[in-house]
Amino acid sequence: MTFNNPAQRKLSYGLSLVALTLTLTGCPSANNTANAPDGGTGTETTSGETTTSDLSGTVIIDGSSTVFPVSEAMAEEFGNTNPNVQVTVGSSGTGGGFKKFCAGETDMSGASRPIKQEEIDLCAQNNIEYVELPVAFDGISIVVHPENDWATCLSTDELKVMWEPAAEGTINNWNQVKPEFPDQTLTLSGPGTDSGTFDYFTEAVVGEGGASRGDYAASEDDNVIVQGVIGDKGALGYFGFAYFEENKDALKVVPIKNEAGECIEPSREAIADGTYNPLARPIFIYVSKTALETKPEVKAFAEYVTDPAQSELINEVGYIALPDDIIAKVQTRLQSATVGSIFEGGSSLGVKLADKL
Amino acid sequence: MIAQTPPSPESASVAAERPYYPNTSWRYGLDRLFVIAIWSAIAIAIAALGLLLFDILLDGLPTLSSQFLQGFPSRSAERAGVYPALLGTIWVMLVVMFVSFPLGVGAGIYLEEFAEDNLFTRLVEININNLAGVPSIIYGLLGLFLFVRLLAPITGGRTVLSGGLTLALLILPVIIVATREALRAVPDSLRQGGYALGATRWQVIWEQVFPIALPGILTGTILGLSRAIGETAPLIVVGAVAYISFVPEGLQSAFTVLPIQIFSWASRPQQPFHAIAASGIIVLMIVLLLMNGAAIYLRNRFQKERL
Numbered sequence: 229m230t231f232n233n234p235a236q237r238k239l240s241y242g243l244s245l246v247a248l249t250l251t252l253t254g255c256p257s258a259n260n261t262a263n264a265p266d267g268g269t270g271t272e273t274t275s276g277e278t279t280t281s282d283l284s285g286t287v288i289i290d291g292s293s294t295v296f297p298v299s300e301a302m303a304e305e306f307g308n309t310n311p312n313v314q315v316t317v318g319s320s321g322t323g324g325g326f327k328k329f330c331a332g333e334t335d336m337s338g339a340s341r342p343i344k345q346e347e348i349d350l351c352a353q354n355n356i357e358y359v360e361l362p363v364a365f366d367g368i369s370i371v372v373h374p375e376n377d378w379a380t381c382l383s384t385d386e387l388k389v390m391w392e393p394a395a396e397g398t399i400n401n402w403n404q405v406k407p408e409f410p411d412q413t414l415t416l417s418g419p420g421t422d423s424g425t426f427d428y429f430t431e432a433v434v435g436e437g438g439a440s441r442g443d444y445a446a447s448e449d450d451n452v453i454v455q456g457v458i459g460d461k462g463a464l465g466y467f468g469f470a471y472f473e474e475n476k477d478a479l480k481v482v483p484i485k486n487e488a489g490e491c492i493e494p495s496r497e498a499i500a501d502g503t504y505n506p507l508a509r510p511i512f513i514y515v516s517k518t519a520l521e522t523k524p525e526v527k528a529f530a531e532y533v534t535d536p537a538q539s540e541l542i543n544e545v546g547y548i549a550l551p552d553d554i555i556a557k558v559q560t561r562l563q564s565a566t567v568g569s570i571f572e573g574g575s576s577l578g579v580k581l582a583d584k585l
Numbered sequence: 586m587i588a589q590t591p592p593s594p595e596s597a598s599v600a601a602e603r604p605y606y607p608n609t610s611w612r613y614g615l616d617r618l619f620v621i622a623i624w625s626a627i628a629i630a631i632a633a634l635g636l637l638l639f640d641i642l643l644d645g646l647p648t649l650s651s652q653f654l655q656g657f658p659s660r661s662a663e664r665a666g667v668y669p670a671l672l673g674t675i676w677v678m679l680v681v682m683f684v685s686f687p688l689g690v691g692a693g694i695y696l697e698e699f700a701e702d703n704l705f706t707r708l709v710e711i712n713i714n715n716l717a718g719v720p721s722i723i724y725g726l727l728g729l730f731l732f733v734r735l736l737a738p739i740t741g742g743r744t745v746l747s748g749g750l751t752l753a754l755l756i757l758p759v760i761i762v763a764t765r766e767a768l769r770a771v772p773d774s775l776r777q778g779g780y781a782l783g784a785t786r787w788q789v790i791w792e793q794v795f796p797i798a799l800p801g802i803l804t805g806t807i808l809g810l811s812r813a814i815g816e817t818a819p820l821i822v823v824g825a826v827a828y829i830s831f832v833p834e835g836l837q838s839a840f841t842v843l844p845i846q847i848f849s850w851a852s853r854p855q856q857p858f859h860a861i862a863a864s865g866i867i868v869l870m871i872v873l874l875l876m877n878g879a880a881i882y883l884r885n886r887f888q889k890e891r892l
Contacts, residue, residue, distance in 0.1 A: 286839075288839075290826075293852070296827060296828070296849075297660065297853070299828070300658065300659075300660055300827075300828040301660035303828055303830060304657075304658070304659050304660055304828075304830070307830040314830065314831050314839075315828075315830055316826040316828065316829050316830075316839045317826060317827055317828035317829075318824065318825075318826045318827055319826075319827035319828075319849060320821060333742070333743075448852075449851070449852045450852070450854065451851070451852060451854070451859075468854075470854040470855075471854040473854070474854040474855050474856065475854070541660070544660065545660055546854055546855075
């Protein structure tokens with residue numbers, strides 16, 4: 229019967245399409261009006277500073293997921309005092325971040341390790357100069373099951389026995405690591421090979437960045453490693469300090485023998501003063517020099533990030549703020565726009581920031 | 586009665602060896618067994634879904650508030666909200682819908698009703714069917730190259746438009762295949778009847794075949810859109826960000842979507858973020874249900890209209 233009336237049919241198509249569109253756009257417009265009056269609720273909760281700047285523009289940040297919480301916290305607070313600056317933070321990994329950064333697509337790049345030689349070359353090819361800014365410390369924490377009463381102190385050599393490529397398929401019991409350890413299956417979990425934590429750990433423990441046994445439970449999500457260690461008496465895993473701090477009660481952390489031969493447990497103090505070595509490492513934000521010079525909002529944001537007043541923010545998101553003397557040097561570095569990397573394409577292992585900056 | 590040919594001696598002997606036993610209890614037993622098997626299949630599927638929903642609702646409902654819906658991402662889970670991600674998802678899905686539906690249905694109609702059956706169309710068909718199985722990250726790389734880099738002057742780089750177009754590509758094969766299946770299910774007698782009455786090809790397709798096929802096409806579209814709304818990998822490649830302090834203002838705006846926001850929260854060390862990740866999942870589910878509800882409503886309307 230509707231065959232007789234094409235016009236009516238067309239009308240009903242049209243109406244339905246409009247209805248569909250309205251259903252989908254209905255929610256945002258409702259939210260939009262609701263949001264407008266109290267959009268600034270975040271402003272009062274912070275720093276008490278109510279003066280807002282008239283800076284505007286965009287700050288595009290990408291890079292390491294380890295540095296992401298720091299950049300996010302900074303972007304949030306910065307946004308409260310500079311409401312017209314649009315800050316976006318991506319989380320595509322240290323390597324993925326540098327790819328975009330060296331292509332000139334981003335203003336800043338978070339990195340959980342120093343820039344590598346091939347990335348330096350890539351940036352040079354595209355004439356991207358950068359200022360390297362250490363922003364915080366992280367301590368790689370080695371954790372075991374809470375019922376593990378034998379791993380009271382491990383040396384990097386013992387960790388190497390467990391993690392080196394030669395251990396693959398052969399080292400799978402705790403008593404193979406040290407004869408005094410009980411007969412208990414050793415199950416390892418750790419970050420995947422894309423992670424900066426993995427790079428640093430292998431460099432510090434095995435002696436070569438990226439060299440690790442392959443038969444461990446690898447995960448890009450550190451919460452999975454936490455669960456893996458909680459569920460197995462013979463488990464050992466490693467990840468950033470923030471994950472240990474949040475799961476203190478469910479896990480046991482293993483003190484690591486440092487260069488001086490002392491067994492040191494990762495703590496905010498030990499990481500900041502350098503006694504927790506060699507597993508404490510700096511994390512970085514790289515800023516494009518061109519962006520610093522041409523975009524005042526990028527310069528303002530970089531200054532904001534390196535301001536010692538932000539230490540509290542860094543501690544809040546699970547990292548360890550740099551000591552004041554290092555922050556002062558980082559600030560000088562930013563002010564004078566010193567380009568290049570102090571690590572010259574190498575690792576940050578064993579490098580004393582205070583001397584090199 | 587029909588005249589029967591007299592049975593040959595051979596077949597008669599076979600029949601004598603194997604007399605017919607109805608054995609009904611065995612056959613009904615099998616019947617019942619099958620019913621039990623399919624019921625347990627459905628029970629397992631529903632139980633898994635139910636458990637998942639229960640777990641998510643348990644974790645996420647307490648933190649689901651209007652402040653959560655209107656809030657921006659934050660380092661503190663109490664203040665964090667999904668507003669930019671929710672709007673980002675809606676923007677991207679609108680792009681996906683307006684691009685993939687006409688393109689997919691158009692391509693399906695062409696291939697099924699107009700294209701001649703030759704080597705070229707068969708090649709196209711095989712490729713479309715294969716594309717439906719390509720991992721989504723590959724579409725992300727395609728989107729990065731095509732929309733973000735090559736068409737940057739139009740899309741503006743890593744924007745809502747690039748993300749939406751990439752996801753539209755991703756679900757095009759699903760819509761094309763569904764459209765073709767739906768058109769194929771329409772009896773040929775209807776087309777021939779139309780031609781017999783003097784209708785043109787276009788009139789036959791638009792007035793008779795398409796309306797009958799529409800419910801099937803919409804089902805395919807629902808499946809496609811449901812896939813697109815949950816995608817993370819291609820959008821990360823295309824450049825959806827993880828923290829954003831503003832909502833998309835247009836097609837050329839930076840954006841994030843709900844799955845990326847949820848992933849970002851779920852991988853945090855702090856427990857409160859895991860709870861708001863669950864709340865984010867509830868929001869995503871509601872958007873998905875609204876979207877599918879609208880499509881199902883349309884489908885039922887067209888089905889009724891036909892009768």
